[in-house]
Amino acid sequence: xxxKTLALAGAFSLLATGAYxxxxxxxxxxxxxxxxxxxxxxxxxDAMIECGNFEPELDQEFRTKQPAAFAATPSLYxxxxxxxxxxxxxxxxxxxxALDDLVEMHGQQLRPNQLIRIDGSVMAVAMMVNTQxxxxxxxxxxxxxxxxxxxxxxVLTAAETIQAAGMVDYPIGxxxxxxxxxxxxxxxxxxxxxxxFVNDDNTPAVNSEAGAKALEMMDKLTAYMDxxxxxxxxxxxxxxxxxxxxxxxxLWASRAAAMDxxxxxxxxxxxxSAAAPTAMEGGPPATTLWWDGIVIAANISDEEAEAAxxxxxxxxxxxxxxxxxxxxIWLVEGYQPGRLAEGAIxxxxxxxxxxxxxxTTQMGLMHTALGNNLPDFFTxxxxxxxxxxxxxxxxxxAAREAGLVQ
Amino acid sequence: xxxKTFAAFVAPSLFLMVLFIAAPLISVLWQSxxxxxxxxxxxxxxxxxxxxxxxxxxxxxxxxPVIGEDGKVVxxxxxxxxESYRNLLQPAQTVAALAQGSLAELLKIDFWKALRFTLxxxxxxxxxxxxxxxxxxxxxxxxxxxxxxxxxxxSLLPFIITPVIGxxxxxxxxxxxxxxxxxxxxxxxxxxxxxxQGWTIEILMLFYRVWHVAPFTFVIFYAGLQTVNQxxxxxxxxxxxxxxxxxxxxxxxxxxxxxxxVALIHLMDAYRVFExxxxxxxxxxxxxxxxxTFDLLTPDDSGNRSxxxxxxxxxxxxxxxxxxxxxxxxRTWRDHRGKAR
Numbered sequence: 001x002x003x004k005t006l007a008l009a010g011a012f013s014l015l016a017t018g019a020y021x022x023x024x025x026x027x028x029x030x031x032x033x034x035x036x037x038x039x040x041x042x043x044x045x046d047a048m049i050e051c052g053n054f055e056p057e058l059d060q061e062f063r064t065k066q067p068a069a070f071a072a073t074p075s076l077y078x079x080x081x082x083x084x085x086x087x088x089x090x091x092x093x094x095x096x097x098a099l100d101d102l103v104e105m106h107g108q109q110l111r112p113n114q115l116i117r118i119d120g121s122v123m124a125v126a127m128m129v130n131t132q133x134x135x136x137x138x139x140x141x142x143x144x145x146x147x148x149x150x151x152x153x154x155v156l157t158a159a160e161t162i163q164a165a166g167m168v169d170y171p172i173g174x175x176x177x178x179x180x181x182x183x184x185x186x187x188x189x190x191x192x193x194x195x196x197f198v199n200d201d202n203t204p205a206v207n208s209e210a211g212a213k214a215l216e217m218m219d220k221l222t223a224y225m226d227x228x229x230x231x232x233x234x235x236x237x238x239x240x241x242x243x244x245x246x247x248x249x250x251l252w253a254s255r256a257a258a259m260d261x262x263x264x265x266x267x268x269x270x271x272x273s274a275a276a277p278t279a280m281e282g283g284p285p286a287t288t289l290w291w292d293g294i295v296i297a298a299n300i301s302d303e304e305a306e307a308a309x310x311x312x313x314x315x316x317x318x319x320x321x322x323x324x325x326x327x328x329i330w331l332v333e334g335y336q337p338g339r340l341a342e343g344a345i346x347x348x349x350x351x352x353x354x355x356x357x358x359x360t361t362q363m364g365l366m367h368t369a370l371g372n373n374l375p376d377f378f379t380x381x382x383x384x385x386x387x388x389x390x391x392x393x394x395x396x397x398a399a400r401e402a403g404l405v406q
Numbered sequence: 407x408x409x410k411t412f413a414a415f416v417a418p419s420l421f422l423m424v425l426f427i428a429a430p431l432i433s434v435l436w437q438s439x440x441x442x443x444x445x446x447x448x449x450x451x452x453x454x455x456x457x458x459x460x461x462x463x464x465x466x467x468x469x470x471p472v473i474g475e476d477g478k479v480v481x482x483x484x485x486x487x488x489e490s491y492r493n494l495l496q497p498a499q500t501v502a503a504l505a506q507g508s509l510a511e512l513l514k515i516d517f518w519k520a521l522r523f524t525l526x527x528x529x530x531x532x533x534x535x536x537x538x539x540x541x542x543x544x545x546x547x548x549x550x551x552x553x554x555x556x557x558x559x560x561s562l563l564p565f566i567i568t569p570v571i572g573x574x575x576x577x578x579x580x581x582x583x584x585x586x587x588x589x590x591x592x593x594x595x596x597x598x599x600x601x602x603q604g605w606t607i608e609i610l611m612l613f614y615r616v617w618h619v620a621p622f623t624f625v626i627f628y629a630g631l632q633t634v635n636q637x638x639x640x641x642x643x644x645x646x647x648x649x650x651x652x653x654x655x656x657x658x659x660x661x662x663x664x665x666x667x668v669a670l671i672h673l674m675d676a677y678r679v680f681e682x683x684x685x686x687x688x689x690x691x692x693x694x695x696x697x698x699t700f701d702l703l704t705p706d707d708s709g710n711r712s713x714x715x716x717x718x719x720x721x722x723x724x725x726x727x728x729x730x731x732x733x734x735x736x737r738t739w740r741d742h743r744g745k746a747r
Contacts, residue, residue: 067709084455089709094473113461117454126456178690202469227602228582230690240582291456298477331456348458356455360468361446364708372516372701375690379604382514390514397493402710403443403482404469 023051023314029307031055033294034062034069035081038254040128040292043324044081048315062086070095075297078308082124083292084116088359091118096295098123102309109317114331116293126293127316128328130254131276131354132175132188133287133343137247138272140167152192152217152277152286155248159224162247172224173237173246176378181233183370184288188250189214191355192279192286198362202404204395206366207388215377215384217279222378230375242266250276250287253344257326260340273343275350285347288357291331362404369394431724438490438717442483444471490718516698517719521726523692527612528676528730534616535672536665539623544653546624547631558628565621573685576614577601604691611682611692619675623668630664631657663741670734677727695723 030053035041037058045056059065062081067089069076075095082090090096098121103110107125116124134149141148141158144165149155159171175181190197195210222229226240238255240246242265258264259271276285294312296305318334325336329344337345347354357363369391377387399405446469454463474480494517503511513519546557564572579586580600591598600606634657642652658665680696683689689697702716 063707064705067705085707088707089705092471092709093479094477113456113459115454116456117452117463119451119453129456129458177687182690200467226582227599231581231601231687289455289457329458331458345458353457353462356462356464359707361471361708361710362469364706364710368706368710376514379691381510386514398710398712401441401443401490401493401712401714403446 022047022319025051025310025314027051027053027307027311029053029304031079031304031308031311032077033057033079033081034059034066034077035079035294036060036062036083036292039257040254040324040328040330041081043320043327044127044315047317047320047323048311051311051314054311066090067093067095070297070299073299074301075299078297078300078304079312080295080297081292082295083130083290085290085357085359087116087124087295088361088364090295091123092361095298096123097298097305099125099296099309102296102306105306106310106313109313109333111331111333114293116291124293124295125312125316126291126331128254128292128330128332129344129348130252130290130292130329131287131344131347132184132250132252133276133285133347134274135241135249135251135256135259135271135343136274137168137244137267137270139270140247143167148272148274149248149277150275151281152189152221152279155277156220156224158248159221163224168247169245170224170226170240171247172221173232173240173249173251174221174225174229175232175234175237175251176218176222176225176229177233177236178230178375179371180367181371182230182374182378183367185218185250186214186370186374187357187367188276188287189217189279191288192283193217194280194283197358197366202362202399204366204369204392204399206370206395207385207392211388212384214279215374215387219378219384230378241271253329253341254327256340256344257328260326271340273340275343275346276354282352284352284354285350287347287354289348289354290357292328361402362399365398365402365404366391366395369398434717434720437713438721439485439487440483441486441489441714442481445480445482446470447472486714490714491722493715494718494722516693517695517722520693520695520698523608524677524679524694524696524726526608527615527679527682527694528673530612531615531619531676532669532672534612535619535623536668538616538620539668540627540661542620542624543627543631546628558625561624562621564618567618569618569681570685572618573614573681576610576617577686580610601687604688607686607688607691611679611686611688614682614686615676615679619672623672626664626668627661630661634660666734666738670731670738673730673734674727677723677730695719695726699723 033045033048033056035045035056035058037060041058045058048054049056057077063086066080066082066086070080070090071093080090080096100122103115103122110125114126115122116126136148140162144161146158146161149158155172162168162171174185176185190206190210193210193213195208195214196205199205226232234252234255237246237249237251238258241249241251241259244266256273260268262268276287278284279286294316296308316332318332321330321332321334326338326340329337329341373387373391373394376382376390377384382390396405448467449470450465451468451470452463452465454461471479496515496517499515500512500518513522542561546554546561549557578584587598587600600610638656639652642656647655678696679694680700683692683694683697699716699719702712702719705711
């Protein structure tokens with residue numbers, strides 16, 4: 001809901017001018033930020049607005065704007081919001097600065113866990129973790145006497161029982177919209193089967209046994225989904241949950257709080273969460289770990305950078321977390337994990353633990369190739385092997401163009 | 407007119423056309439033959455990411471672009487000839503598919519898949535848009551004068567709506583248990599999912615485009631109808647021509663230049679179909695040539711994009727439009743030459 005968020009952010013920035021109540025100091029340097037638009041970012045930027053002279057831009061399409069905006073001299077934004085998936089181009093092009101000295105000066109309250117070190121220097125400060133994990137209708141599962149599934153095979157059995165009982169329209173919901181979403185779903189499942197995306201020489205490796213198994217499992221799951229699953233993104237799955245149309249989904253932790261929002265949800269208190277299911281015995285939960293955090297532009301003066309960092313610290317303080325405790329799985333001091341955070345924490349602390357999303361230049365190309373080609377398997381145009389072969393072909397073409405493969 | 411006066415009048419628009427049409431075209435053409443690459447180096451990097459309690463650090467070999475002394479990424483641009491076109495058209499697979507005589511095989515290649523949809527979309531909407539527009543125009547022209555204003559206003563509404571918003575509205579009417587899908591389910595008594603298979607999405611896209619563009623053709627034809635020679639019509643009536651014969655032999659020949667004009671504009675517009683793909687989220691089932699360009703141009707999370715292939719695809723799209731327009735342009739040219747004599 002980027003529009004609403006933007007409008008709200010705009011309204012708040014108007015309200016906040018002149019009243020610096022919640023901030024420990026008054027910011028004198030004009031600062032701007034470009035971040036994603038979900039609730040956690042709204043909470044953080046609202047806390048920053050209280051210090052004055054700050055203009056946040058919350059935009060779900062930030063990832064396409066950020067590299068170019070930060071490459072400008074001077075950079076168009078001083079503060080950027082990134083995730084481990086979107087920090088790569090900024091690090092690669094050297095458009096964000098190392099934060100070690102700033103952390104020393106203004107970051108006393110930060111936990112060591114929050115400091116994102118790349119090659120020894122702190123490049124970002126993380127504020128929250130995010131992951132796709134199991135969210136399910138507790139009432140339905142207990143009514144039918146189903147134990148909370150811990151593997152994807154158990155999810156299939158549970159879905160069969162729920163389908164037979166006819167308690168919801170579709171037992172399973174999934175973020176399988178063609179493009180980024182379906183690729184992410186595959187990445188989760190593929191890593192769960194122990195797959196590897198590229199070889200050491202940057203050639204593709206997805207046309208493998210793990211790839212075929214991942215597709216087979218995803219295909220089995222689609223039998224229990226809304227037939228329009230190839231158009232369904234996180235928001236759509238969230239709404240299906242809220243309207244009581246689905247019972248189980250491997251959904252983003254950042255969407256969990258919405259299940260208990262009485263203004264939107266008809267299933268308040270009925271959705272619980274657990275660790276993401278595993279795909280194979282002894283394997284990690286079939287999902288990836290993500291973090292979101294802030295970076296500071298390189299192409300700005302040191303004074304601006306200091307002011308920006310100080311302001312960001314004000315946004316990431318305990319006061320903000322106390323006020324917005326349930327909006328995210330915060331890494332900031334003072335966070336009290338709520339009921340809906342259980343699944344994400346169980347996922348992150350599982351053993352063996354799931355991998356962080358492997359963000360690299362190669363992975364960017366692979367993600368695009370997966371997103372463009374996987375739908376052909378689900379529409380029945382191509383077989384699993386043909387699909388994975390064309391993923392590899394598209395990846396190779398793009399990697400040759402990019403200069404990664406000779 | 408003296409040449410100097412003529413030149414003074416034409417120069418500004420000529421200048422703007424060169425600046426905004428010719429120059430970008432040439433630049434796209436140039437880019438489709440060249441490839442700009444970053445120079446990569448392999449470095450061992452330690453990356454730490456937060457877990458919920460403590461960090462996980464991994465050390466791995468990563469390919470990273472080299473940053474030059476000026477702080478910018480080092481790039482190399484080289485002439486690659488038709489490489490980008492080859493990557494798009496995939497001649498080897500195309501020939502293999504044609505040798506098998508299998509259309510299904512051919513349509514597994516993105517470019518041909520996109521071309522198939524773009525052509526079907528353009529050629530099916532063209533007659534529909536003209537016929538529907540003409541029908542509305544005739545209906546309004548025959549309506550009682552007092553209700554003409556409101557009828558024109560209402561007929562024009564779809565054309566005023568921003569295309570993406572219009573496509574989204576139609577999607578919301580049909581997606582999941584949207585009210586129109588629910589109505590169809592109630593009527594047929596079976597479960598219907600409009601966005602689960604390609605052909606239903608295509609029908610919705612065609613319907614949407616005709617709904618959106620018909621008002622434009624209606625306005626043009628309605629204006630044309632006001633200039634039909636009433637004497638000819640009256641003499642046709644006296645000669646005993648039926649309503650249909652009057653339409654066929656008087657009205658349509660009179661409107662022919664307008665029909666050609668509308669067809670030209672619509673061909674150019676429809677061939678660039680894009681909003682429907684995004685609005686209806688049809689990427690899994692059907693894509694268009696413009697969508698393909700857009701997809702190639704959109705940077706992924708790591709900042710990669712294929713500008714050369716996107717340029718090549720734009721050039722191919724443009725060539726396609728020119729081919730489609732040739733018959734109509736030849737007709738216009740013949741008419742023009744005929745009049746000049």
